[in-house]
Amino acid sequence: MTQPTSDDSPGGTAKPSALNGFDSFAAALDGRQPAVFLDYDGTLTPIVERPDLALLGEEVRATIRRLASLCPVAVVSGRDLDDVARHVGLEELVYAGSHGFDIRGPGLRTQIGVEYLADLDSAEAALKDGLSDVEGVLVERKRFAIAVHTRRVAQPDKSAVAESVRTVAAAHPQLRVTGGKEIHELRPNIPWDKGRAVLALLDTLGLAGEGTAPLYLGDDETDEDAFRSLAERGHGIGIRVMDPPGATAAAWSLKDPAEAAAFLERLTDWLADS
Template sequence: MKYAFSKLPEIKSKIENSGPTALLLDFDGTISPIVPRPDDAYIPEKTRSLLKKIDKMFPVVIVTGRPLAVIRKKVGVKRFIYAASHGWEWDFEGKLKRKPLPKTIAVKFNRLRQAVKNIKKDFPPLIIENKPYSVTFHYHLLPIKQEMIFTERLKNFLKPIRRQSSIRIFHDKKTVEITPDLNWTKGDISESALRHLRQKSHKNFLPIYIGDSTTDEDAFRALARGITVRVGKSKNSAAEYYLREQREVQKFLGWFLKTLPS
């Protein structure tokens, strides 16, 4: 991986030698700092202001695991394109759509939501998000000793789930997320958003994708033709570039806005 700020001339050249650009961003850990309680996540006002200015020049697409209603409220900018719930629901400039879960998968997730209640009883500081298309454990607030017990308990809990071909499990930054595995990912919804932009403008857009988590790796692979940036260096990442920490995202957006022609 290449450090983005040491390769700005290279990145600028790629953008200038392509057609129009589309900026795709993850939410948590990318434009929003990681916080112990997911409800407390926010976008710094300066970051929001930069994105609104960028959107006047290039489309801005928010690609997230959060539900559509939640992410639109968190971001607070109606004209952005939103790809929510890891791509299972989206708002492409007022065109709202959702992919239905197959009945067999919906039944599995209903059972899963019931099963996790027992874990929550034993670990009160644990936060469990029962989202429309996923279940997420947040254990940032667990004391160290409880965290060790919890991770072992979770490991045993997940063993039978891992054997189910229609279920996918992501581990990242003291969170564990369980999602459907039906060949539809952040990479697929990102491509879908780009097709929407192409059909609207009759132009091919160069994607710039910035994300920080394991769920973003599908998008890094799908958009390898563009500019892919991971928040946090990882030797296993498919991203071409990296930023050292979340705070550098705002700095990168500022460079993007100042450097590029309108």
């Protein structure tokens, strides 16, 4: 099988477009059945100021429904599981919420880190207290994570928000800090992330064999865990949604959610015709 070499070094070169170069992308599947894993925010929908405003378009939903009739499809999101499942609205999919700590699908239910819920409760209270005077900040509690959104915070105040998150994390060593686009998160301090969740799903769903080509579409730092895990597994394909190009462990790229939607439609049509 031939596919572009992944480059996740600082200043990595631009990756080929999985949409504009779809014929080459399809050749990289090498006759294998895709299993598609999708991030939500920034991948299926544009990034917006408030998470509740990131609504999935009906045409994209219809494409994903059709794609799921042709191959396995899962949504792997930093959102709370119930939240992302409600936004996507397709019961036939597998959903992994809170970066894979909370997984549900037909005949499938897994939760990682239940023993850390009390620590998250304590950290949530500390963050809300410490950030109560910062205009625009949003502290969002998920079942297995706490997200501190800074997109609406004035630039001079963003460093103070980051410091508050670090202070709370230092007082809660059972939790760890991760980041993303205009977001700080606290999660259970255990070796689990989107990448490990995807690999676990491949094993659980019987998709770890050489006849399957796992595809992962994502746009953020947390999705790099999945790109790296699939690259290390040796037969997965990462597609980073980003513009401008940047360093990534993914082998392919798409510019934005509009291109991601067009790619999924092209993939669906190609599978239907194969």
